[in-house]
Amino acid sequence: MDLEDVPGVGAKTAERLRELDDPAGALEREDVAAVASAPGISTGRAARIVRGAIRARHDDPGGFLATDRAREVYDAVLGLLQERATTTYAEHRLATLYPTASASRIEEVAAFAERAHERSLDPSVAEALADVEPIERPDDVTVRDRCLATADAETYQAATAAFPELPVEIVDDARGLADLARGYSSVVALDEAFAGVAIEGDVTVDPSAFDHPAEHIPERALAFFATNRASLRAAAAVHRRAGVDAPLDLDELEDALDDLAADGSVAGDEELERLNVAVDDLDAAVSTAESVANDRLRAAIEERDVTIEGADLLSLVERGAGVDSLLSRELADEYAAAVAAAREHVRDALALRNDEAERAVRIFGDEPTYPVERRDEAVSRLREALVAERDRRAAKRKRDLAGRLADLRAGASVLVRDALELDVELAVARFCADFDCTPAERGGVGFEIEGGRSPLLDVPFDDVEPVDYAVDGVALLSGVNSGGKTSTLDLVAVVVVLAHMGLPVPAESARVPAVEELHYHAKSQGTLDAGAFESTLRDFAALTRGADAKCVLVDELESITEPGASAKIVAGILEALHGAGATGVFVSHLAGEIRDAAEYEVDVDGIRAVGLKDGELVVERSPVKDLLARSTPELIVEKLAGEADDAAFYEDLLAKFDGDGP
Numbered sequence: 125m126d127l128e129d130v131p132g133v134g135a136k137t138a139e140r141l142r143e144l145d146d147p148a149g150a151l152e153r154e155d156v157a158a159v160a161s162a163p164g165i166s167t168g169r170a171a172r173i174v175r176g177a178i179r180a181r182h183d184d185p186g187g188f189l190a191t192d193r194a195r196e197v198y199d200a201v202l203g204l205l206q207e208r209a210t211t212t213y214a215e216h217r218l219a220t221l222y223p224t225a226s227a228s229r230i231e232e233v234a235a236f237a238e239r240a241h242e243r244s245l246d247p248s249v250a251e252a253l254a255d256v257e258p259i260e261r262p263d264d265v266t267v268r269d270r271c272l273a274t275a276d277a278e279t280y281q282a283a284t285a286a287f288p289e290l291p292v293e294i295v296d297d298a299r300g301l302a303d304l305a306r307g308y309s310s311v312v313a314l315d316e317a318f319a320g321v322a323i324e325g326d327v328t329v330d331p332s333a334f335d336h337p338a339e340h341i342p343e344r345a346l347a348f349f350a351t352n353r354a355s356l357r358a359a360a361a362v363h364r365r366a367g368v369d370a371p372l373d374l375d376e377l378e379d380a381l382d383d384l385a386a387d388g389s390v391a392g393d394e395e396l397e398r399l400n401v402a403v404d405d406l407d408a409a410v411s412t413a414e415s416v417a418n419d420r421l422r423a424a425i426e427e428r429d430v431t432i433e434g435a436d437l438l439s440l441v442e443r444g445a446g447v448d449s450l451l452s453r454e455l456a457d458e459y460a461a462a463v464a465a466a467r468e469h470v471r472d473a474l475a476l477r478n479d480e481a482e483r484a485v486r487i488f489g490d491e492p493t494y495p496v497e498r499r500d501e502a503v504s505r506l507r508e509a510l511v512a513e514r515d516r517r518a519a520k521r522k523r524d525l526a527g528r529l530a531d532l533r534a535g536a537s538v539l540v541r542d543a544l545e546l547d548v549e550l551a552v553a554r555f556c557a558d559f560d561c562t563p564a565e566r567g568g569v570g571f572e573i574e575g576g577r578s579p580l581l582d583v584p585f586d587d588v589e590p591v592d593y594a595v596d597g598v599a600l601l602s603g604v605n606s607g608g609k610t611s612t613l614d615l616v617a618v619v620v621v622l623a624h625m626g627l628p629v630p631a632e633s634a635r636v637p638a639v640e641e642l643h644y645h646a647k648s649q650g651t652l653d654a655g656a657f658e659s660t661l662r663d664f665a666a667l668t669r670g671a672d673a674k675c676v677l678v679d680e681l682e683s684i685t686e687p688g689a690s691a692k693i694v695a696g697i698l699e700a701l702h703g704a705g706a707t708g709v710f711v712s713h714l715a716g717e718i719r720d721a722a723e724y725e726v727d728v729d730g731i732r733a734v735g736l737k738d739g740e741l742v743v744e745r746s747p748v749k750d751l752l753a754r755s756t757p758e759l760i761v762e763k764l765a766g767e768a769d770d771a772a773f774y775e776d777l778l779a780k781f782d783g784d785g786p
């Protein structure tokens with residue numbers, strides 16, 4: 125599919141998407157995170173783009189949610205689904221589930237929902253999911269201490285493309301390589317021609333470097349895994365806890381990650397750690413060793429009575445000899461012991477190996493002096509040796525670890541994506557469990573809902589009374605105030621929307637018509653002015669076209685104008701919709717008047733109050749078929765008529781309601 129063919133993707137967005145490694149694949153996999161990683165594409169926009177791609181794939185013209193209230197119901201349902209996701213990724217991914225007329229899309233999501241249904245809702249999986257984030261590209265790695273070299277222009281081009289992290293140098297001959305080796309700590313020659321040529325410095329020849337990049341740029345794999353370490357660990361835990369198959373060996377991944385520090389260096393290598401500490405602590409250890417030696421020597425001198433014969437003293441003074449000679453003559457043993465203690469301190473404090481300790485010996489000379497002083501040159505030489513050993517070891521360990529990680533690279537991305545997709549499934553599974561959902565049937569005219577409970581009600585879901593409601597074609601719904609008429613319309617809308625998303629619905633069983641559009645009109649806020657009234661009428665006239673593919677839910681349309689006119693207008697709309705084979709419910713307090721004005725036998729259902737208890741209506745929430753429900757005022761008048769005071773007045777009033785009710 126061409127990117128520009130996706131609804132909502134213009135030339136500019138397409139250009140941004142082309143920056144991705146595999147834009148078509150990302151859209152195909154509905155991978156919102158991958159699409160959002162394109163420059164300048166937010167996650168919300170990525171979800172819309174993916175939705176557009178789904179529509180294109182299923183040849184879906186869109187427009188299922190035809191009114192504001194229909195969109196609100198979808199938004200509310202989506203909100204409930206998203207609340208049940210752990211990751212932000214899943215929240216955005218859930219937004220790619222949308223109601224549609226496309227049977228193939230509905231089937232696709234239904235299969236996904238069935239899979240979701242099988243998932244265990246173990247809370248420890250959600251806990252692990254909390255730390256899973258989409259794979260991130262590591263910051264660009266640049267290496268300056270080593271380079272690639274070639275004498276060939278084509279190889280140069282290929283190397284700069286394959287190894288953007290490394291400097292690539294052009295050389296003329298082996299001498300050029302030797303020059304480079306003086307500026308870089310190591311050089312890799314890419315030309316076969318250099319094989320076997322003796323070159324000074326750390327130069328290796330590897331014409332097949334392109335086949336095993338990890339060896340030459342281990343930082344690449346290390347940076348990827350270091351950047352995504354927390355997510356990868358969490359994604360591994362998700363797979364283990366959820367008991368789902370992983371695309372790679374989890375033990376191998378976890379072991380390799382154990383060896384990787386957050387900054388991309390190698391962790392858990394004791395020898396490397398020892399060398400690092402030795403380099404860092406060298407100066408401090410030598411200073412302490414100096415103090416150790418001097419303290420010992422001072423104590424020894426203080427304790428000693430040095431007896432010196434006058435002749436000796438004279439001879440020393442005449443020769444201009446200092447105290448050192450005296451020291452050497454009289455305190456040679458003490459000096460040797462003090463220096464030995466200093467050397468031992470350096471060796472122990474830095475945990476030096478024997479060969480290193482031998483170098484350390486030279487830091488303090490055998491010739492007695494006071495105070496004892498380090499030889500800076502010997503310290504520098506030891507440092508150089510330690511640094512070289514450390515760097516050699518680090519490079520080798522890096523290469524080894526990068527080699528292990530490079531093999532896990534492809535699987536690692538899939539591991540994280542699968543964990544995030546699992547979160548999408550779990551959100552759907554939780555939604556279905558929380559709202560007791562069952563798959564709905566789509567087909568026929570009208571709908572049948574048994575034991576439906578709207579998750580949009582303002583009461584805790586456990587307190588929602590189940591509603592049974594079936595409509596054949598277009599019906600009027602009457603009922604007492606606050607009886608649950610609007611809530612019933614909401615329930616029908618929720619069921620229609622979810623069924624067309626391909627998701628189970630909150631009912632014991634449900635069948636809804638397969639429709640292309642849901643038109644849900646909320647109660648209007650009072651009488652409309654002439655202009656608004658005219659445009660509303662136009663909307664309803666348009667509604668009757670192709671109405672057999674529409675589900676129409678309308679709440680108290682009568683309030684748009686005065687009651688007498690309203691009843692006639694609603695009756696006319698009902699006639700047209702009925703004639704066109706639509707499915708719909710019109711909630712109205714004027715059901716009787718509308719029925720009388722209509723030219724066909726309109727079904728009137730009613731939500732009835734079965735009585736008054738403590739001033740509160742007791743309501744039967746499921747609409748009763750073929751019942752024009754009595755209004756709340758009528759019920760109150762009836763209650764008062766049954767009482768002693770002014771009973772005659774109330775009975776007369778009650779008589780005026782006659783003919784309204786059944």
Ligand SMILES: Nc1ncnc2c1ncn2[C@@H]1O[C@H](COP(=O)(O)OP(=O)(O)OP(=O)(O)O)[C@@H](O)[C@H]1O
Pocket residue numbers: 581582583587588589590591603604605606607608609610611612745
């Ligand atoms: N199935 C139900 N289970 C529990 N409570 C419900 C149910 N249906 C409705 N209710 C409660 O009744 C209240 C009123 O419901 P709703 O607004 O749907 O009534 P209505 O008949 O449309 O009222 P009005 O005639 O004023 O428009 C709801 O806010 C809710 O608290």
